[in-house]
Amino acid sequence: MTTGTRGPGRPRTEGHDERILEATLALIDSDEPVTVNRVLEISGLSRAALYRRWPTMTDLVAAALDHGRSTIDIDASTDVKRTLSTLLFGDIEAARGKHYSDRRFRKRVALVMDNPELQQAYWSSHVRRRRRAMTLALEAAVARGELRADLDVDAAIDAINGIFYYQAVARGAQFDDPETLQRCIAAFEIVWRGMENR
Numbered sequence: 001m002t003t004g005t006r007g008p009g010r011p012r013t014e015g016h017d018e019r020i021l022e023a024t025l026a027l028i029d030s031d032e033p034v035t036v037n038r039v040l041e042i043s044g045l046s047r048a049a050l051y052r053r054w055p056t057m058t059d060l061v062a063a064a065l066d067h068g069r070s071t072i073d074i075d076a077s078t079d080v081k082r083t084l085s086t087l088l089f090g091d092i093e094a095a096r097g098k099h100y101s102d103r104r105f106r107k108r109v110a111l112v113m114d115n116p117e118l119q120q121a122y123w124s125s126h127v128r129r130r131r132r133a134m135t136l137a138l139e140a141a142v143a144r145g146e147l148r149a150d151l152d153v154d155a156a157i158d159a160i161n162g163i164f165y166y167q168a169v170a171r172g173a174q175f176d177d178p179e180t181l182q183r184c185i186a187a188f189e190i191v192w193r194g195m196e197n198r
Contacts, residue, residue: 019043020050024064028107034061058121065108066126072133076140080147081192083137088160089185102174109169131157138195148197156195163187 023042027034034057040047054060074083112119134157141147163184167173173180 016043016045016049017053019045020053020060021064021067024060025067025104028061028064028111029104034064058115058118059125061111061118062121062125065104065111065122066130068104069130072130074133074137076137080137080141084134084160085185085188088164088188089181106168109165134160145197147195151195156191159191160188163191
């Protein structure tokens, strides 16, 4: 990140990002192809305004798929397992974001699985950033001796997140179903036992 005066060109107008993202999401949610012309038509903005913000449509769709998701914040100084359990098994709507519905989650999975370029863009621009809080929390727990010194933190996060993706993608389960929740909790306990410093 650098600071200083802005380079040449017109400054961004407040609210344009939101209008473009909302137009893109409207197309995604209605199962319409996301094209430049349709995004511009719905948002009422210019092609230049769009490309100043997102150089490619892949970048725009990746940003739209994460739009409305809550920022993850984990206090790494406390009991990490309890904090993660509350985050994962507490209020699902609060954890995801109240504007990030189950349908949008499933749509996101379908879109990225169908388009490897979008999948990589989404991973690079959003998923890695969202994993950072969990990474720091698990690293802090390793440093305190609560988790194994040889723990592969990245693999551990994959295993924890995989619990939920399997329920949604393979089982087609709903996260508000008590049986689904209990399966997820049981799986989390199994993974966590393998992570603990015993």
